[in-house]
Amino acid sequence: MPSPTSVPTPVPALAAPAGRVHEGLVLEPRDVRFDWAGLPLHWIPDEPMATHIINVLHLLLPEGERWFVKVFKEALPMIRDEQLREEVLGFIGQEAIHAEAHQEVLDHLLGQGLDPRPYVRQIAWLFQRVLGDKPGLSAARRRENIIERVAFVAAIEHFTAFLGNWALNSPGLDRAKADPTMLDLLRWHGAEEVEHRSVAFDLMVHLDPGYARRIRGMLVSGPLLVHLWVRGARFMLAADPTLDGRLKPTWRETGRIARRGLLPDPVRSLRSGLRYLRPGYHPSQEGSSSQALGYLATSPAARAAADR
Template sequence: MSSLFKPTTEAEHQVPGHSASRTRGRLIPRKVKFDWAKTPLEWIPGRPFASHFINEINMILPAGEFWFCRLYNKALPLVKDEKLRDDMQMFIRQEAMHARAHGGAIAEYLQAHGIDTERNTRIMDWLFEELLADEPFGRKVPKLLERRWLVFRLGIIAAVEHMTCVLGNYALDNKKWDDAGADPVLLDLLRWHGAEEVEHRNVAFDLYANLGGSYLSRYYLASIAVPLVIGLWADGAAHLLNQDPRYAGEKFSVWKPKLWLRWAKESRSGHLPHPLQLAAWQLPFFSPWYDPEKEGSTERALAYLASSPAAAAAQASGQSALKLVK
């Protein structure tokens, strides 16, 4: 086949003799400790819609991030580049802490306020433990397709990690929350997590490229992942909103325009990204020249992480270092 028509892999754009990793320095896994005792359900005063919408993030993330960890452990033996391997190991430890922190918010914050979380977390468990499992719906993947199935899922992670990076930028930049008197604990959760997403923004793409992911597959994987994540977020948020007596008559649903129109309206206050803006932020990932390094500032992320109250609280309590998740 002529090279003109041969789909190139992302790895072909890497410089020979250089590491497959674009991450500067070494990633740092950080312990955090959050005290949810005083955090109100309406954590942005006067903004219940935005509060519920962002609270849904706590239910989307844990199952997915533990799934990231499992896949990265599975991919580690396939990676020979030592720097990228170290990036992956530190990524696993960071993602495991993210999952635990948001899982703690489910149990100690949302459930403590009487929120039904089981329906939303059950959907996420099904997605990652059934549909996207090593053996989807219990069916063994043929040996010849095992690597392709792994790289396919790593491509989904790369697309999602671009989303989490740009949302991390949003969390770090958004002073409207502070101006509204938002709860400092939940703000710290969002910004600590967002800053680490910015810090490790290169890893998922570097791994996908190193294992032979192509631009064409990246394009269609992002076309699947982006609407799926936005849809899951909206669906879960609708379930939270429908539990609030103030929205009892609304009957929000991801399938009804009412939810999306209300989301767009509420975004004008600056406490939520507009759904179209959120979609537009994903466009750079579709470019053949996409470079995750350009999508955020490591220095700004590290500056926040150095001042995170939750990280300081964990250090003060003498919590031990994170271990790799198997």
């Protein structure tokens, strides 16, 4: 597969009132497929730590995005705006394909002797049992539970958009000769995260315009995501059969790798979370839709999907 085409320089997105940002937006689920037969275990050559820190995405996203889909399907009857309903349906379609694409990477890792299933079982328990639907609730309490989970999704989607924007603007991965198929997966997924970056937030505001809900969603989801990512990185490095447990992740080493452009900068990630807490914040202020659509027009996997 050829290397993904380079993306244009980001164009800052302009802020706009919630509910009007996506006027005319049509979210298209792209039925992409990837061939993982040639993917090396360390797909960033000689960089097992950077490889496995990014690989945590494959641990978290299949179960997480299936949960997003379930929550948004439960919220559909509560939507009173037809444009937003169409955007939510497009979001559901894209997220379902994201989950399957990352699941294929997990299956490939298992074939290479790295068994991700113990950690994935814990993630499945979290999303299905702890954050899942609660049977036996009254209609009013069930509605409140759905809105609360939508707020959690909106906060997580803020970080996936941040990561997507980073993936689209990460020349360090190209310089390091990262596997082109994995780069296309990360950038195709990242572009779609930027493309639909406002949908979860707009749904949350549609169901509850209060500021407290947004803050609570971030205060729960932000620390939880960091915790899961740190645990996931430790797990992947310990489970790698070629490392024999010799490599341990540290914040210092993560910062060093990030300065070389192989990982998102932890400080910028924190600042991104703090931006979400501003009263006037809207996700349209993150990333560039034109850049995201530009990559989707050149992505090998997305172009192949369009030709089928």
